[in-house]
Each structure stands twice: as structure tokens, then as C-alpha cells.
Amino acid sequence: MAEKELTVDKKEVQNPQEFTREGPVFNPDVDIYETENELILIADLPGVQKDDLDIDLNENTLTINAHVKQDTQGTLLYKEYDVGDYKRSFTISNVIDQSKIQAELNNGILRVVLPKAETAKPRKIEIRT
Amino acid sequence: MAYTTIFQPTNRLYRYDLLQNEMNRLFDNFFNTQRRTRGSNVFPALNVYQDSDNIYVTAELPGTDVNDTEINVEGDTLHIKGQRKLPETDKNVRYHRQERGSGQFSRTIQLPFPVNTEKVSAEMKLGVLTISLPKADEAKPRKINIKTA
Numbered sequence: 030m031a032e033k034e035l036t037v038d039k040k041e042v043q044n045p046q047e048f049t050r051e052g053p054v055f056n057p058d059v060d061i062y063e064t065e066n067e068l069i070l071i072a073d074l075p076g077v078q079k080d081d082l083d084i085d086l087n088e089n090t091l092t093i094n095a096h097v098k099q100d101t102q103g104t105l106l107y108k109e110y111d112v113g114d115y116k117r118s119f120t121i122s123n124v125i126d127q128s129k130i131q132a133e134l135n136n137g138i139l140r141v142v143l144p145k146a147e148t149a150k151p152r153k154i155e156i157r158t
Numbered sequence: 159m160a161y162t163t164i165f166q167p168t169n170r171l172y173r174y175d176l177l178q179n180e181m182n183r184l185f186d187n188f189f190n191t192q193r194r195t196r197g198s199n200v201f202p203a204l205n206v207y208q209d210s211d212n213i214y215v216t217a218e219l220p221g222t223d224v225n226d227t228e229i230n231v232e233g234d235t236l237h238i239k240g241q242r243k244l245p246e247t248d249k250n251v252r253y254h255r256q257e258r259g260s261g262q263f264s265r266t267i268q269l270p271f272p273v274n275t276e277k278v279s280a281e282m283k284l285g286v287l288t289i290s291l292p293k294a295d296e297a298k299p300r301k302i303n304i305k306t307a
């Protein structure tokens with residue numbers, strides 16, 4: 030698959046639903062790919078601490094909610110990007126084994142491994158003659 | 159190579175620019191408009207902060223290895239260069255979405271003050287790069303004593 034170039038376009042959430050906390054909320058950029066046994070989701074979440082990240086799988090909706098604490102010093106002189114929370118939801122079509130979901134956050138990158146449930150794995154059907 | 163001049167400290171427009179930024183910010187907040195940042199297509203986007211002793215430059219670089227990032231300071235010019243590599247995935251995977259970018263980046267930014275190049279430090283934390291640049295002595299605010307006659 031062709032590589033994507035580096036760009037800066039933080040996409041603000043267009044969702045009409047309001048958030049109780051003030052400030053911008055962004056849709057993080059994600060890569061999602063599927064292997065034979067798993068669905069893997071990788072999201073760019075710069076500035077998010079482990080404790081401020083919430084991943085939730087409800088029915089077949091996976092939601093990522095992340096709060097960014099601003100700890101910059103001094104006063105702002107010049108601004109090219111905004112800092113805000115992250116939120117994004119996906120409808121997962123595969124049947125996921127919820128008990129085996131793993132997530133890790135490292136250097137601003139979230140990686141969620143969603144193992145497919147046994148019943149959802151492709152099975153070769155033998156044809157009897 | 160992207161070259162950015164924040165502003166010329168000797169130019170009077172500089173003050174005006176700051177004021178205008180602040181006014182824009184107030185208006186944006188008031189009308190809750192979506193237009194929050196100046197559009198910039200250069201990567202990475204930079205924010206610049208200052209206090210009385212330092213200038214801080216921040217950039218969101220999630221997943222960028224510190225060893226792949228190079229920072230150079232020359233007088234009042236800051237160069238940031240680097241590369242974001244994404245780990246290779248197996249050829250057999252099926253992508254549902256691929257939104258995250260990778261590749262090389264390079265930015266040059268002119269700072270509003272000369273800095274003490276010896277004491278510049280940088281830190282990568284949670285995918286956010288923060289460069290602290292102590293102002294050169296001549297650029298620090300100075301208290302002026304008023305003599306009485």
C-alpha cells in the first residue's frame with residue numbers, strides 16, 4: 030500500500046453532540062488493518078497520558094476518548110496547531126473476543142489489538158464429494 | 159524546506175500582530191467559530207510560547223524516534239529535521255483505513271529573539287516535542303532603576 034505523506038490537518042469533530050468540557054475535540058488519525066486472527070487499530074494521540082485514555086467497546090461500537098492535559102509554560106506567541114481532546118468511534122463489523130482486547134500507548138501512539146472471536150474466523154469449508 | 163518568520167522584533171507590526179492574534183482569539187472564542195488556527199500545510203505544525211527567560215517551541219510528533227530527529231540552532235534560527243517511520247506491516251494484512259502519514263520533515267523558524275545556543279534543550283514526551291531555548295542575555299527583560307535627582 031502506498032505511503033501517505035506527512036500533513037498537518039487535525040480534524041475537529043463535526044458531531045453536533047456537545048461535550049461538557051470546553052475546548053476543541055479532534056478526530057485522531059488512525060490506521061486499521063485486519064489480519065487473519067485480529068483487527069488492529071493504531072491511532073496518533075500526541076500528548077495523551079495513559080490515565081486519560083478511555084477505550085470502550087459497546088455492542089459493536091468501539092470508542093476512543095482521550096483527554097489532553099496542557100502543560101505548556103509561558104504565554105503563546107505564535108500558533109499553528111490547536112491542542113484538544115480526542116474522540117472517535119467506529120462500528121466494528123467483525124465479532125470481537127472482548128475479553129482478549131489489548132491496548133498499549135507508547136510515545137503518543139495507541140495500538141489496540143482486537144482478536145476475532147472463534148466463530149468469526151474464516152473457516153475453510155470442505156466439500157464432500 | 160519550509161521557512162517561517164514569526165515576526166520581526168524590530169518591526170512595529172510585531173506588536174500589532176500580537177494584538178491582532180489576541181483579538182482573533184477572543185472573537186473566535188466569542189463566536190465559537192471553527193477557524194482556530196492559521197492554515198499551514200507544512201509539517202510539523204509548531205506552537206511558540208515564551209516566558210521572561212525562555213522561548214518554548216512545541217510540535218506534535220507522535221511515534222517519531224528521538225534518534226531520527228535533529229535540532230539545530232543558529233543565532234535566532236531554529237531548524238528541526240527528522241523522519242517519522244511507521245513499522246512495517248505484514249504484506250498479508252488488509253487495510254480498512256490508512257490515515258497516518260510517514261516520511262521526512264524539515265522546518266526552519268526564525269525566533270523573535272537571539273537565544274543562548276549553548277543551553278538549548280529538547281524533550282520528547284508522549285509524542286510531543288518541546289524545545290526550550292533560553293533567551294540570550296541581551297534579549298532578557300531588564301529592570302530599569304529610576305534615579306532620583
